[in-house]
Ligand SMILES: O=C(O)C1=C[C@@H](OP(=O)(O)O)[C@@H](O)[C@H](O)C1
């Protein structure tokens with residue numbers, strides 16, 4: 001049995017400045033694009049966590065050289081992708097969905113497998129799309145094998161991306177290297193997490209790739225070279241949210257330095273969310289500062305674009321004074337765990353009142369008590385348990401180490417935050 005981590009209760013309003021590591025989404029896109037580029041590039045301040053180390057290892061297995069720089073960055077030297085290779089995806093959606101199109105460009109066999117739960121995450125859409133685009137693939141979910149011939153004909157493919165935006169992003173990221181480029185058409189229920197696709201498009205354009213996204217549900221990447229580019233990775237705004245939530249939940253004040261004024265990260269939505277729940281939010285040269293309200297209000301919110309934030313928002317909703325409705329997030333059933341079921345089960349086990357709907361959760365605040373909070377190998381479930389523990393004594397999170405998926409030292413940062421002297425914010 002995994003050791004339980006007793007979530008520390010906040011001794012009073014949390015007052016802290018918390019520096020958050022680099023964005024997972026930017027780091028893993030930058031790794032793929034620089035690996036496929038025409039010359040070497042450097043990533044400054046990339047996230048170094050399980051998901052990004054898995055991405056680096058996957059690309060290394062395909063021939064890319066990725067060296068550490070003295071300041072914790074990565075220097076990426078591209079090479080023509082080649083097998084034979086074995087890729088461990090862990091539980092990283094970005095590795096599962098972004099690397100197969102790269103492997104399709106390789107010569108030789110590339111075998112993919114991952115964590116047990118990764119075998120259940122939706123994947124067949126990407127593999128079917130690659131088949132349509134001319135790649136040879138054996139399997140429909142993890143484990144699967146790509147039999148690379150050194151090139152992908154490319155062209156037009158219609159997919160149903162309603163289960164994950166990553167299906168689209170993965171095809172676009174490598175698409176410029178396909179003989180005819182790629183045109184991805186979506187046919188189905190609305191695509192979730194559209195800001196993540198916008199980030200993909202923006203990063204492709206920054207690398208000199210021509211992308212037409214002028215029509216909804218259609219993305220066209222022209223064939224052509226991907227330019228090398230040094231990338232300064234922004235802090236991960238979604239990973240910042242548990243720390244900001246600590247201010248919101250305790251009437252405290254937390255500043256995250258380096259918050260970008262303009263960003264493609266979906267996590268930036270936390271600013272509006274916390275304001276709606278009653279917090280005061282200020283973005284200035286010191287970063288983003290959240291002052292928690294005396295009483296946290298509930299929220300009715302469509303999180304379709306930013307499902308990543310649902311565990312943080314659900315934890316806050318359970319600590320609020322009025323009911324909340326989180327909707328537009330049916331696709332969370334295919335995330336690290338079925339997050340709707342997990343949040344329902346764990347909040348209910350602590351005495352919370354939760355109703356699962358087709359596409360979300362209704363949460364009615366009730367007095368909560370301590371107990372075991374199961375993480376289900378989901379980093380954001382684990383951090384949601386930590387948020388609740390600030391106000392509810394005796395919350396014991398199983399497998400806090402799972403936060404290492406995207407945060408290398410969450411428990412350390414969390415206790416440092418609680419020990420921080422007051423900042424005059
Ligand atoms: O492309 C990305 O970097 C991501 C896209 C989103 O996935 P879904 O569209 O599957 O929600 C998001 O939830 C995930 O954490 C990261």
Ligand SMILES: C=C(OP(=O)(O)O)C(=O)O
Nearest residue numbers: 091092093094308335336
């Ligand atoms: C859904 C998430 O991750 P992944 O990239 O593994 O899909 C997440 O980080 O919330």
